[in-house]
Amino acid sequence: MSYNLAPLQNLIDQFERMQGIGHKTAQRMAFYVLGLSDSEAEQFANAIMDAHTKIKQCKVCCDLADGDLCPICKADNRDKSVICVVEDPRDVAAIERTHEYKGLYHVLHGAISPMDNIGPDQIRIKELIARLSDGEVEEVIMATNPTVEGEATAMYISRLLKPMGITVSRLAYGVPVGADLEYADEVTLSRALDGRSLL
C-alpha cells in the first residue's frame, strides 16, 4: 500500500529500490529512520553521502579506496609478484578473510558477458595488462566466479597473458569443505574427480 505522506513514501521507495529488499522490509526501514533522533538521522544521511563521495577506485588495482591507492596496494608487506584477479570488490574481502593470500589483487568490476553486452573493453582488463608491463609480476591467479561468464573471462585473460611469459593459474574446483557429497551437483563432482590429488 502507499502512504499519503510524500516524504515517507519517498523514503520507502528509496529503500525498496535495493536488490533483495521487499516492500515490507522497506517500510520497516523507513519507520526505523522516523524513530531516529535528529543527530542519528543526520549521521545516517551523511554516511550515505560520505561513502559515495569519498570511496573511489584504487588507481592500481581498481579495488575500492578512500584515497588514490587502496590499503592493500599501499601496504609494504604484500607479495608484489602475484596478482589475484577477481570480478568484484566483495571478492577481495572474501579472499582476505582467509588470511592465506599475501599477494596483490586486481578487480575487473564485472565479467565478459556477451548476453549483457559486456565485452573485454567494459571491464578493467586494460588496467591489468598495464600493471604487468614492468616484469615484476610472475603469476596471475584467476579468481573470477565459477560461472560461464567468470570462466570465459578467465580463459580470455589467460590467452592474453601467456604470450607475455606470465604463469596464469585458476582457483581449484571441487566439493566445498563441510558439504555432503550426496548434494553436490554433477559438474562440481566431476571437476572434483578430475582435480583429485594423491594422499
Add this chain to the structure above:
Amino acid sequence: MSYNLAPLQNLIDQFERMQGIGHKTAQRMAFYVLGLSDSEAEQFANAIMDAHTKIKQCKVCCDLADGDLCPICKADNRDKSVICVVEDPRDVAAIERTHEYKGLYHVLHGAISPMDNIGPDQIRIKELIARLSDGEVEEVIMATNPTVEGEATAMYISRLLKPMGITVSRLAYGVPVGADLEYADEVTLSRALDGRSLL
C-alpha cells in the same frame, strides 16, 4: 568482516543497526549505495533527512503527518463519531487497506507494559481523553494488538471511557480467514468458539 575503508564500514554499520538487517544484507545495501550515481545518492540521503524533518505527529490523532494534521483528520468525508484506537501508525495503514472503516483514528504509540516500564502516561491516552470531551464521539473501537500488553491497554482505556457514556468495543478474535483450523492455536480457537455467531 570489517572493511579497511572507514566511510564504507560506517555505512555498513548504519544499515546493520536496523532491526532485521544482518551483516550480509547491510553489506549488500552499502555496495548498492556505492553503485548509485551522484544525484541518486544525494536523493537517497535527502529522502532520509526529509522524512525525518518533515514528518511529525498529527496534533489530533498522533498519527504521522506532514503538517499539523494527518490526511485522515483533515478529510471531510470521515465519520467523526467513531475513533479507532491503535498502537502504531502502521496499524492505521493496515486498517485503511481494508477500505471498510470510515471513522477516525487515535495512535497510542505503544501499549501499557509494566515489564518495559511503559505506563499509561508514556502512551497517548491523555490525548485520547481530550478528544472525547466535546461529546461528538459515540464509539471507540479498541484495535490494540491481540497480545497481553494490547489487551491490558484496551481494558485500561475502556474503564476510563465507560463512565463518560461512550460505547467501547474491541476487534473480534477468531480464526484468520483462509487459515487451517488444524494449525490454529488453542487460545485463538477457544476465542473463536466463544465469539461464534448464528448462521
